[in-house]
Amino acid sequence: MTEDSLWLPVAAAADLPAGGLLPVRALGRDIVVWRTASGVLAAAHDRCPHRGTPLSMGRVCDEDLVCPYHGWAFAPQGRCTRIPSMARAPLGERQALSLVVVREHLGMVWVRFGATAHHAPLLAHPPAITPPAGPGIRQVICGPYTVNTSFGRVIENFLDIAHFGFVHPGTLGDAGHTLITDYTVTDPSPASGLEGVDVRVWQPRSNLNADRGAQVRYRYQVVSPWVALLEKCPEGWQDFAEMVVMLALPVEPTLTRVWFILAMSAGDRTDAEMRAFQEGIFGEDRGILEAQRPAQLPLDPDTEVSCAADRLSLAYREYLRRLPVNFGTLIQTPPLSGG
Ligand code: FES
Ligand SMILES: [Fe+2]
Structure with a gap:
């Protein structure tokens, strides 16, 4: 749908300092937006792939977003970096987060759920x-x-x-x-x-x-x-x-x-x-x-x-x-x- 191809303003960038995270509801969906300790901005659907816990209940630990339930950790690129209950965990696609495209522009954080609509190429970027x-x-x-x-x-x-x-x-x-x-x-x-x-x-x-x-x-x-x-x-x-x-x-x-x-x-x-x-x-x-x-x-x-x-x-x-x-x-x- 068209809405998924458009950028949504979801937070003031100043409200998301390094190491912070925010739960965001947009277009009837829950996402989590976070900034790592080194300042990398990321956004994902707010559900842990393990047991469906909202990741926004977790915390940012250095460069990872950590789930509050069993401590699975995720890099800002979505990759699962750690499963604490396993010595040698399979860390592949299945354990990765479902990311949402995110950008900072005009002092605001913007997200987009889907691809750019072919009829609206000018909307490929935040306004x-x-x-x-x-x-x-x-x-x-x-x-x-x-x-x-x-x-x-x-x-x-x-x-x-x-x-x-x-x-x-x-x-x-x-x-x-x-x-x-x-x-x-x-x-x-x-x-x-x-x-x-x-x-x-x-x-x-x-x-x-x-x-x-x-x-x-x-x-x-x-x-x-x-x-x-x-x-x-x-x-x-x-x-x-x-x-x-x-x-x-x-x-x-x-x-x-x-x-x-x-x-x-x-x-x-x-x-x-x-x-x-x-x-x-x-x-x-x-x-x-x-x-x-x-x-x-x-x-x-x-x-x-x-x-x-x-x-x-x-x-x-x-x-x-x-x-x-x-x-x-x-x-x-x-x-x-x-x-
Ligand atoms: S539900 Fe997230 S680590 Fe288990
Ligand atoms: Fe008015």
């Missing part, structure tokens, strides 16, 4: 995103936040412009400025995603350093089903850059873990202040997100009633349909009581 860099620009990762809904509802909310005045009054929106002017959305492509440009909204406090309202210009980009970014700048601000990347890991069809990568001209604001601003905004979205029904994102454009301001979210749904992504989405119209 190519270039956060702004330079003097005065700081990059911070926030999260994870666990949200009781599908990844699609979460990403769509990130792309939604018309809710600002109602959900984020005083910062991103204002009840007196709810009109959404025309903006452009590119045709969604399974290989390269989609883009929304020339999005303009009036915001009372568009970022941490804003002390007055301004017209703000946005560019949105969806780079994978669960990774989207925005770049925005209040009109007239010189030498200011801000990018917010949302990473939404589909844990279960209606359970999602979210991180943000913030890269912005932060002035003398601290990392903690940057995180607090973003958390405040996302905290305002959470109640709506967890209450929406169906929780899985309906992809049929006739299932919910849309208006012109929704064209970015409609393009996102079409993108998911074209890939297609089935996990956490509804291709068919659900019954009215559907969850």
